[in-house]
Amino acid sequence: MFNNIKIKNFLIPIAICILSLFIFDAEAIFFSNPSQASCKWDCHWYIHIAQFGYEKDTYLYYNKFGMAGWPFFPAYPMLVRFVHYIIGYDYYECGLILNQALLFFLMFITLFYAKKFCEIKNEVILAFILLMSPFSVWYKMQYTECLYGILVILACIFTKEKKYISLSVVAFFLSLTRPTGVFVVLACSLYLIYTCLKNKEYENIINYAFPTVVGSLGVSSYMLFLYKTAGDALAFSHIEISWGKHLKFPGAWIVKAIVHLKKINGVISSFIDIFFIRYGFKNNLHLEALILLITFLLAISGGVESMHRYIMGNPLFSIILCIFLNDKSKMFRKITLSLLFVTGVLVNYFWFYGAKYFY
Amino acid sequence: MINKKILFASLLIIAFDVFVLSKAMHPTKSESYINYFIKKKISRDEYWLQEMNGLGEGNGWRLKSVCKPDYYTTDC
Numbered sequence: 001m002f003n004n005i006k007i008k009n010f011l012i013p014i015a016i017c018i019l020s021l022f023i024f025d026a027e028a029i030f031f032s033n034p035s036q037a038s039c040k041w042d043c044h045w046y047i048h049i050a051q052f053g054y055e056k057d058t059y060l061y062y063n064k065f066g067m068a069g070w071p072f073f074p075a076y077p078m079l080v081r082f083v084h085y086i087i088g089y090d091y092y093e094c095g096l097i098l099n100q101a102l103l104f105f106l107m108f109i110t111l112f113y114a115k116k117f118c119e120i121k122n123e124v125i126l127a128f129i130l131l132m133s134p135f136s137v138w139y140k141m142q143y144t145e146c147l148y149g150i151l152v153i154l155a156c157i158f159t160k161e162k163k164y165i166s167l168s169v170v171a172f173f174l175s176l177t178r179p180t181g182v183f184v185v186l187a188c189s190l191y192l193i194y195t196c197l198k199n200k201e202y203e204n205i206i207n208y209a210f211p212t213v214v215g216s217l218g219v220s221s222y223m224l225f226l227y228k229t230a231g232d233a234l235a236f237s238h239i240e241i242s243w244g245k246h247l248k249f250p251g252a253w254i255v256k257a258i259v260h261l262k263k264i265n266g267v268i269s270s271f272i273d274i275f276f277i278r279y280g281f282k283n284n285l286h287l288e289a290l291i292l293l294i295t296f297l298l299a300i301s302g303g304v305e306s307m308h309r310y311i312m313g314n315p316l317f318s319i320i321l322c323i324f325l326n327d328k329s330k331m332f333r334k335i336t337l338s339l340l341f342v343t344g345v346l347v348n349y350f351w352f353y354g355a356k357y358f359y
Numbered sequence: 360m361i362n363k364k365i366l367f368a369s370l371l372i373i374a375f376d377v378f379v380l381s382k383a384m385h386p387t388k389s390e391s392y393i394n395y396f397i398k399k400k401i402s403r404d405e406y407w408l409q410e411m412n413g414l415g416e417g418n419g420w421r422l423k424s425v426c427k428p429d430y431y432t433t434d435c
Contacts, residue, residue, distance in 0.1 A: 206361055206369065213369045220372075220379040233383035 010108065013127035017107050020131040021100055024140045024348055031352040035092040038141035040354060043095070045069045046142055050080035051091045054229050058239070066242040070226060070235040075176040076144040095142030102146045103139050107131060109153045110315045117160045118285060118319055125337070126322040133340040134347040135312035141351075148177050149315045152184055156287060156316070159188040164207050168214040175218030179236065180295050180310070185215035187291045245302040253304050266304030270296075273311040280320045288316040 028034035039047065048069060055068040083094040110130055114120040130136060138145035151174040158167035167188060174181035192208035227233040240246065254270055257263045273296055280289030292311055299310040311317055325333050350356075 203361055207365055210365050210369055213372050216376050217372045220376045223379050223383060227379070227382045227386075231387035233379060233386065235386075 009123065010111065012124050013107055013111060013131075014104070016124070016127045016131050017104055020136060021103065021140060023345065024137070027345070027348045028352055033092075035090065035096040035142075037352045038096060039092055040141075040351060042072065043142040045072045046077050046080065046144070047091045047095055049074070049077035050084065050095070054226075056229055058242070066239075068230070068235070068239055068242075070230060070239045071179070071237075071243075073144075073176055073178055073181070073236070074222060074225075075173055076147050079147065080142070092142065099142060099146045100140060102150060103131070106139060106146055106150050106153070106315065109150060109157070110318070113153050113157055114319045114322065117156070118288070118323065120319065120322060121326055122322075125325060125333070126318060128337055129322050129325075129340065130315060130318045132344050133318070134343045135308065135317070136344060137347050137351055138309055138313035143309075143313075144177055145309070145313045148174070148181070149313075151177060151181070152291065153315055155184060155188050156291070159191055159287060162192065162208075164192070164210055167211040171211040171215035172218045175215040176222060179219075180298050182212070182215040182219050183294045183298060184291050186212050187294050188212075188287070191287045191290060240302065245305075247301050250297050250300045253300060253302075257304050263304050266307045269308040269312070270300060270304055273307060273317075276317060276320050276324065277311075279324055280316075283320075283323060285320060285323070288319060292316055292320075 024038075025034045028037040031037035049072055054070060054074075058066050058068045080091060080095045080098060083089075083098045084091055087094065087097070089097070107127060107130060111120075111123045111126060114126055115123060120126055131139075139149065140146075151170055154170045155167060155174060158164070158170060167185070171182075171185040171188075174185055189209050189212040193205055196202070196204050196208055222236070223233040226235045232238060254267055257267045273292070277289050277292050277296060280286075280292065292314060295310055295314065296307075299307055325336060328336075
C-alpha cells in the first residue's frame with residue numbers, strides 16, 4: 001500500500017506536527033497538567049468508561065441526571081484501557097499520549113491518501129491545515145476524532161483500491177468507534193457498488209456490500225452488550241434525549257437556532273460545512289464529499305451543537321479545504337493560513353479555559 | 360463470480376443482526392425510563408424534581424434506594 005513513499009517528503013509535515021503538539025501542550029501547562037487541562041466535556045465520559053466500564057443505569061445526581069456513557073462507543077475507551085495496561089500511567093495521561101501518538105499516523109496516511117487519490121499539489125499546506133488550524137484541536141486531546149479520522153482515511157484508501165476484505169476489517173472497528181461509523185462504511189459500499197454498476201461488473205455487488213454487513217456486526221455487538229448491561233439494546237440512541245438531542249428534519253434545528261438566536265456558532269458552522277461539501281462534489285471528490293454529506297445529515301438531524309467537530313474535525317474536510325485553497329491566489333492562501341493559525345491558538349486557549357465561544 | 364464464502368458470512372451476520380434487533384424490540388428496563396422524558400415532554404430537571412418528590416411515573420422507585428443524591432444507584 002505504501003510503496004514508493006519517500007520519508008524526506010514527510011520531514012516538513014513531521015516538523016509541523018511536532019510544533020503543533022508543542023504549542024498545544026505549552027498552552028495547556030498554563031492551566032494545569034496537560035492531560036487534565038485538555039480533558040473537557042465528552043472526554044470525561046471516555047476516560048470514565050476506560051476506567052470503570054459502562055454504567056448499568058443512568059446517573060441520579062443532579063448535573064448528570066438521566067445520563068449514562070452509552071452514546072460513547074467503546075473502541076477509543078478500550079484503546080485507552082489497553083495503553084494504561086501497557087504503560088501504567090493515569091487514564092487521562094494515557095488518553096492524551098495515545099491521541100498525540102496517533103496524530104503522526106493520521107498526518108502520514110492523510111497526506112498519502114491526498115497525494116495518491118486527490119492529487120494534492122502541496123502537502124505542506126494540507127499538513128498545516130490538518131495540524132495547525134482551529135479544528136485540529138479535536139485530534140490532540142482525549143476525543144475519538146484522531147482514531148476515527150485514521151479509520152475513515154483507511155476506509156477511503158481501501159475503497160479506492162477496491163480491497164473489500166481490508167475495508168471490512170476497518171468497517172468493524174469504525175462502527176465501534178462512533179455511531180456514524182457504520183454510515184461511513186455504507187457510503188464506501190455505495191461508492192463501490194456505483195462504480196460496479198457503471199462498469200457492468202454485477203458479480204462484485206455482493207462483495208462490495210460486504211463491508212457494510214461487517215460494519216453492522218460492530219454495531220450489533222455493541223447493541224447486544226448494551227442489552228446485557230443496561231437492558232436496552234438501543235440505549236445509545238435513547239439516552240441522547242438527556243443531552244437534549246432528538247431526531248428532527250435536518251433543516252429544522254437550523255431554523256430553530258436562528259429563530260431563537262441560540263447556538264449561532266453551530267448555524268455558521270453548518271453553512272460552512274454545506275459550502276465545502278458542495279465544493280467537494282463539484283471538484284470530483286465524490287467519495288470524500290459523500291462521507292461528509294452523510295455525516296452532516298446525521299449530525300444535523302440531532303441538533304446544531306458540535307457541527308464544527310463532526311465535519312471540520314474530519315481529515316476529509318481538511319483535504320477539501322486544501323484543494324479549495326490551491327485554486328486561490330498566493331496572497332489569499334497566506335492570509336487564510338495565518339488566520340487559521342491564529343484562531344487555532346485562540347481555540348486551544350478557549351478550550352483549556354472552558355469557554356464555549358467556538359464550541 | 361459470486362464469492363460463496365462472502366455470501367455465507369453475510370447471511371450469518373445478517374442473522375445475528377436480526378437476533379439483536381429482536382432483542383432491541385423488547386428492552387427490559389432502561390428504555391421506558393429514558394423515554395419518559397419524551398412521552399411526558401418534560402425536561403430532565405422537572406423529571407428529577409418529580410422523582411425526588413415521589414410524583415413521577417417511577418414513583419421514586421429508583422431514588423428510594425439512593426443513599427445520597429450524588430451517589431450512583433449501584434453504590435447503594
